[in-house]
Amino acid sequence: MSQVSRQVARRSAPPRRRTARRRAATTEAIVERIATAIAEHRLPPGTKLGEEALGEIFGVSRTKARQALHRLATDKLVTLLPHRGAFVAQPTVLEAREVFEARRVLEPAVVARFVDVATPDQIETLLEHHAREQAAIATNDARAAQRLLGWFHVLIAEMAGNRVLADVLRELVMRSSLITLLYQTTADSRRSSEEHRELIAHIEKREVEQAVELATRHLERVEAGLALREPSSEVVDLKSALAAAGAG
Amino acid sequence: MSQVSRQVARRSAPPRRRTARRRAATTEAIVERIATAIAEHRLPPGTKLGEEALGEIFGVSRTKARQALHRLATDKLVTLLPHRGAFVAQPTVLEAREVFEARRVLEPAVVARFVDVATPDQIETLLEHHAREQAAIATNDARAAQRLLGWFHVLIAEMAGNRVLADVLRELVMRSSLITLLYQTTADSRRSSEEHRELIAHIEKREVEQAVELATRHLERVEAGLALREPSSEVVDLKSALAAAGAG
DNA sequence: GATTACTTTTTTGTATACAATAGAGCGAGC
DNA sequence: GCTCGCTCTATTGTATACAAAAAAGTAATC
Incomplete structure (x- = not known):
């Protein structure tokens, strides 16, 4: 390494x-x-x-x-x-896949739980958060956008009312930010934030099925935006690179 | 506290x-x-x-x-x-409930994953573990039995091939042992071990549905064996207890 | 006799000192 | 010229020393 x-x-x-x-x-x-x-x-x-x-x-x-x-x-x-x-x-590619797989297990469950217990106040908080996401995207503040997009997931987990699940998910989201950093190809923040808005709508209307389905799709899409192929055996790369370099 | x-x-x-x-x-x-x-x-x-x-x-x-x-x-x-x-x-009652809820989310997913990838060697390891469970139960070694029954779940998680999920589950199983210690009423080790054996059978036959269903039921049964009611407001208890005590 | 304030003691929280290991720099040898 | 081995330095790992806080004990007062 x-x-x-x-x-x-x-x-x-x-x-x-x-x-x-x-x-x-x-x-x-x-x-x-x-x-x-x-x-x-x-x-x-x-x-x-x-x-x-x-x-x-x-x-x-x-x-x-x-x-x-x-x-x-x-x-x-x-x-x-x-x-x-x-x-x-x-994080290695393997680690990245494992983190996202774990999230695909946890987050639908968290969302399902939250749909049951969500209060208007909590929905309001989510909408405010979403507004901040939009603001960050509008001003091209990539850092803030990335941070807020991740934190949205943690926020829901914390609101869902199971501290254990929330703690685990917070850790995974933090790791995810490192992962996206390393492997992200197309950072479609706008799309992600839109999906967040959709999710809030489903939660508000207590549409469990749709909410869970969207949460899953959302994660799949984010993961699909990563280039999770093995980093083509660094040693070989190094060798050929040096051979080609000459008097760089 | x-x-x-x-x-x-x-x-x-x-x-x-x-x-x-x-x-x-x-x-x-x-x-x-x-x-x-x-x-x-x-x-x-x-x-x-x-x-x-x-x-x-x-x-x-x-x-x-x-x-x-x-x-x-x-x-x-x-x-x-x-x-x-x-x-x-x-662990408080709330914590206990949250831990088991988290396990009910994670473990079915872990089992489902394992059914897909399980090798004969791994099945063999599980059977050996099950034998040790039986031995501990047969010799009335409650400590060993409790430890082995918990570790069975970790073992499957580790074999399932997702390190992230395995790490989380290991933590939860450890916490569970503290919880059962505090709240367990009827420690039906025999029944648990039998269910483990059943689960191995389902895994071996690649019966995802049944394996997942059993894993869920198994957890529910274990949790049902706990007395997870609030410890009736300690302060009040203390007061009445002292009033009744007199010249203890 | 119980309660309160004070002192002492114990234990944690933090900083520093010492030991050990890894890496860099440098020179000698093939 | 490159490699091997040495020394030296920098950084981590561990133990100890010191500071601060809480608990325990003690004495004095009501």
Whole structure:
């Protein structure tokens, strides 16, 4: 697994206070910050996440930075290589397929559950979220769009009222954002957001069948937009590439 | 949430070597040991898990013990109370219902997948496992029986070939063992093991419909054997209990 | 005698120090 | 010229030291 040799830029700290950021950040907060940075691909896959560097950035010691990295590793957002450190994960094609298969199992069930219990307030919240999706798309803010499109699924899961399912799905959606980042060919955000709107309509009308069916199709379409073929045996590629390169 | 004030017994260490156990245990090993101890209810819910004590037992420093406890906490097998420490988790009734609902979503899908891909070798492994279940039941080894009955489900998930689903299910099965511990009324191990045997038969004959149906029924029956009613508002109980107690 | 405030002790949370491993840089040898 | 092996450096893994918080114990007051 070739890791990109990129480093998080630690601004050469003018030692202003005792801590770089205002207050001792909680581990939770650090995890959150790094996770969203990964999800919005401000930290591309393969990026080395040094403990020292992160500690400096968040104004904490290596202890906390390390804790955060280990928690991100259990969520599969970073890969830990023994004695080598933490890197933003690079999900394999197999992993990608497995994540989406799991989502195709969970999400229809979650949607079905939600259709039963959805309140007008919750529908309203979903519509507001959808409006934000549209706004992000309209302003060509790809990062925000991607984040919001993913979060829509988590939102429904949380509203459906089963914390266990919601937690699992949140993890899968986060991983999915890494996956789409690596393998997405055509990011048809507009289409996705439209389907979200449709789904809300079905939920509002308590049309379980249609809602479940749409959720499934939606996921299939998203997955179909990925280029999930094996990365054609990197070693061979490397060799031929070098042969052709010459005096590059 | 009232925590039982029980303590892990730290044998008053005669400082034999540098480490209590033979070699520096890996965090993974410690997690595993504690997890199985919980699953087999050698560590009952509410038991305090002190960092120092665990460190002594496994011959490591608090650092590793702490790491292990935090990882167990993410699996929901222990509860962390800030500045108070780690306790063996006491899943609530709500949590129990949610875990089983999640399993009812996942397991039929896993079984369906497995029916498609099952090899004779895998069937053989399942039969061997079933034999071990029977042996444990025959010798009245309730702990082993409970552990094996749970692990059967994990085994199928792992064989089904989707690592994501398998990981999620493993976590849920572990939590389930805590739940059955707390809420189980009638532990009909014999019946469960019989259903496992039936399921293997369906899988072997590639009878998807029946296999999925049985998996669902099996889970429903297990859940039905739990007393998942709210623990009648502890405060009130406490009050009346004390009034009645008098000179106990 | 029970309750409250204070002190002591224990345990967790965090930072730092030390040990061990991997990688880079550099030189010698074929 | 390339490879092999050494040293040196940088980073991770682990233990310990210190700080902070909660619990337990104790004394004083009503």
